[in-house]
Amino acid sequence: MNTVLSRANSLFAFSLSVMAALTFGCFVTTAFKDRRVSVDIHVSKVMLKNVDDFTGPRERSDLGFITFDISADLEPIFDWNVKQLFLYLSAEYATKSNSLNQVVLWDRIILRGENTKLNLRDMKSKYFFFDDGNGLRANKNITLTLSWNVIPNAGILPLVAGSGHVSLPFPEQYEATKSY
Amino acid sequence: MLSLDFLDDVRRMNKRQLYYQVLNFGMIVSSALMIWKGLMVVTGSESPIVVVLSGSMEPAFHRGDLLFLTNRVEDPIRVGEIVVFRIEGREIPIVHRVLKIHEKQNGDIKFLTKGDNNAVDDRGLYKQGQHWLEKKDVVGRARGFVPYIGIITILMNDYPKFKYAVLFMLGLFVLVHRE
Numbered sequence: 001m002n003t004v005l006s007r008a009n010s011l012f013a014f015s016l017s018v019m020a021a022l023t024f025g026c027f028v029t030t031a032f033k034d035r036r037v038s039v040d041i042h043v044s045k046v047m048l049k050n051v052d053d054f055t056g057p058r059e060r061s062d063l064g065f066i067t068f069d070i071s072a073d074l075e076p077i078f079d080w081n082v083k084q085l086f087l088y089l090s091a092e093y094a095t096k097s098n099s100l101n102q103v104v105l106w107d108r109i110i111l112r113g114e115n116t117k118l119n120l121r122d123m124k125s126k127y128f129f130f131d132d133g134n135g136l137r138a139n140k141n142i143t144l145t146l147s148w149n150v151i152p153n154a155g156i157l158p159l160v161a162g163s164g165h166v167s168l169p170f171p172e173q174y175e176a177t178k179s180y
Numbered sequence: 181m182l183s184l185d186f187l188d189d190v191r192r193m194n195k196r197q198l199y200y201q202v203l204n205f206g207m208i209v210s211s212a213l214m215i216w217k218g219l220m221v222v223t224g225s226e227s228p229i230v231v232v233l234s235g236s237m238e239p240a241f242h243r244g245d246l247l248f249l250t251n252r253v254e255d256p257i258r259v260g261e262i263v264v265f266r267i268e269g270r271e272i273p274i275v276h277r278v279l280k281i282h283e284k285q286n287g288d289i290k291f292l293t294k295g296d297n298n299a300v301d302d303r304g305l306y307k308q309g310q311h312w313l314e315k316k317d318v319v320g321r322a323r324g325f326v327p328y329i330g331i332i333t334i335l336m337n338d339y340p341k342f343k344y345a346v347l348f349m350l351g352l353f354v355l356v357h358r359e
Binding site: 056057083088090102104127132151153154155159 | 239240258259260261262280283290292301311312322323324325326
């Protein structure tokens with residue numbers, strides 16, 4: 001331990017081992033935590049159109065419009081190993097041509113330190129709700145769920161669904177108006 | 181000094197010890213290969229550990245972060261999952277999130293992806309005329325994450341001289357060191 005090089009070497013090796021132990025500690029202490037929270041979703045308006053799918057394959061497809069409210073308190077999920085939460089509201093339904101469809105309507109990133117109480121009213125969807133075909137019309141059961149992807153400082157990346165989802169039917173008729 | 185010490189070591193070694201060192205080196209290389217292939221089998225993915233190369237998933241993942249992937253057939257692809265995929269004809273893997281899925285009764289699935297930090301979905305990245313991704317394009321689903329460690333891989337790719345220097349020093353060290 002009498003040259004600068006060997007001292008620097010041991011210092012470097014030691015700090016590397018300490019950081020590795022800390023990272024492993026972060027992972028192990030939060031690996032099995034339950035990250036579920038109850039969520040309240042309410043839908044105020046549903047509308048249906050049938051237009052050419054301009055976001056992709058240019059076939060006439062059903063386009064849905066949903067206006068919704070979300071309330072949730074995400075405070076209990078955050079701890080020393082949560083860097084951010086990626087929230088997403090997804091609609092799940094079945095149609096004649098596809099037995100399972102899932103579409104993300106809206107998403108948001110919440111970083112640690114930001115406001116964790118959600119109280120959103122009259123939100124419009126961020127992404128166009130196109131079906132792969134014409135399966136939304138008169139569809140009795142579209143289920144909306146708010147889920148989140150927990151991004152840790154180091155460790156497992158779980159996808160957790162909030163308890164509290166809402167099911168709604170789509171109308172039988174298309175809207176004839178030109179406005180979106 | 182350093183150079184005189186190691187020259188002494190080499191002079192002291194006879195043929196047998198030299199062969200032993202080379203065998204030792206071979207053992208290390210094959211154990212590393214075994215662990216890597218074993219990981220590939222357990223996770224079902226052809227590349228169970230990837231380094232994030234772009235900033236399209238910030239602030240979740242930054243360039244240089246390490247991701248652990250699985251690609252088991254029993255795990256269905258669902259929205260919100262982070263998938264690593266390759267576009268046909270290109271070799272760079274992309275790490276993005278699943279935005280939309282349409283699955284048929286028999287399990288055939290087509291899905292759309294988008295990077296968290298991108299304003300639009302990935303249709304602009306796919307091949308000309310391709311609107312959806314399929315299971316065969318997927319390298320794996322991201323299940324675990326460790327920050328920063330992959331920076332070494334990025335440095336080695338961006339500065340190949342650095343990579344050769346590191347490999348040369350490592351090889352020399354293992355061959356010459358007695359323990």
